[in-house]
Amino acid sequence: MKPVIVVHGGAWAIPDAFAEASVAGVKAAAQAGSEVLKRGGSALDTVEVAVRTMEDDPVFDAGHGAVLNADGEVELDAIIMEGKTLAAGAVSSVRNIANPVSLARAVMEKTDHIMLTGHGANLFAESIGVPILMPDALVTKEERKEWEHYKKYIVGVKELFNSQWGHDTVGAVALDSFGNVACATSTGGIRNKMVGRVGDSPIIGSGGYADNKSGAVSCTGHGESILKVTLARLILFHMDQGRTASEAAECSLQYMGERVQGGGGVIVVSPTGDWTATFTTERMAWAAMDGNLLYYGLNPKENIKETLN
Numbered sequence: 001m002k003p004v005i006v007v008h009g010g011a012w013a014i015p016d017a018f019a020e021a022s023v024a025g026v027k028a029a030a031q032a033g034s035e036v037l038k039r040g041g042s043a044l045d046t047v048e049v050a051v052r053t054m055e056d057d058p059v060f061d062a063g064h065g066a067v068l069n070a071d072g073e074v075e076l077d078a079i080i081m082e083g084k085t086l087a088a089g090a091v092s093s094v095r096n097i098a099n100p101v102s103l104a105r106a107v108m109e110k111t112d113h114i115m116l117t118g119h120g121a122n123l124f125a126e127s128i129g130v131p132i133l134m135p136d137a138l139v140t141k142e143e144r145k146e147w148e149h150y151k152k153y154i155v156g157v158k159e160l161f162n163s164q165w166g167h168d169t170v171g172a173v174a175l176d177s178f179g180n181v182a183c184a185t186s187t188g189g190i191r192n193k194m195v196g197r198v199g200d201s202p203i204i205g206s207g208g209y210a211d212n213k214s215g216a217v218s219c220t221g222h223g224e225s226i227l228k229v230t231l232a233r234l235i236l237f238h239m240d241q242g243r244t245a246s247e248a249a250e251c252s253l254q255y256m257g258e259r260v261q262g263g264g265g266v267i268v269v270s271p272t273g274d275w276t277a278t279f280t281t282e283r284m285a286w287a288a289m290d291g292n293l294l295y296y297g298l299n300p301k302e303n304i305k306e307t308l309n
């Protein structure tokens, strides 16, 4: 089986000021994941490494650089899932954890549960020796400034929500040389979200899903819309019906747009290595490594190809 990794850095109207850094970030993540695949590593290790790379990159709304909630604090959500066994782990509303995707993996591997939330997730992190950072350690100066700007100038909840949904969530899907698929998604959510709001990202079947029988998906975009249509599973349902990754992604995103007026983006890989990065927002930074070929894009229909040695 020829291994493949696809990553995204969030679907939204990425301003020009962030464009270059977002593309550089997804390319670096795809390459980091690809190194794992080349060494014969698992799809699960691959998606974890790729997502950690983006959590550590402050340009993305995940880990370091996450957006702030209505109280000006970071609350992070993440999921990881492996297609061989359908094992999954997730965390929601965790605070001051640098790499929520790895905490999600620990939930999957070290507990009898699938998701831990808030205080309990933080207690679990402490109990297994995951460092709890100082408050604000993950907050960038730019995000604090943006948050203050929105607090001051955007008052209506609807206006506030519409202006900011979809904000640089990160995700990865991979197929390894043994034919196993996996997915991971990690986010700070939406700026000024209510304290305790959980979006689609850590919810199995919505923000991500992986099944060796169908494929793996990671989603980004308006969380409440993605939840309503269980976007990741919807895409895999269409693939089970015989659609290609890109047909399934397109018709599912179109359905979400028509049915609940939500926009977003997805990355998908099938068990045979058919993959896509598709979105209905203005932009989505994405990259893929398929053999020695690196593909990436930011604008609709953009698909740039580079051969790496």
Ligand code: ASP
Residues within 6 Å of the ligand: 010, 011, 012, 165, 166, 167, 168, 169, 187, 188, 189, 190, 198, 199, 200, 201, 219, 220, 221, 222, 223, 224, 226
């Ligand atoms: N889906 C994420 C959420 O609603 C946001 C995003 O993808 O940008 O929390």
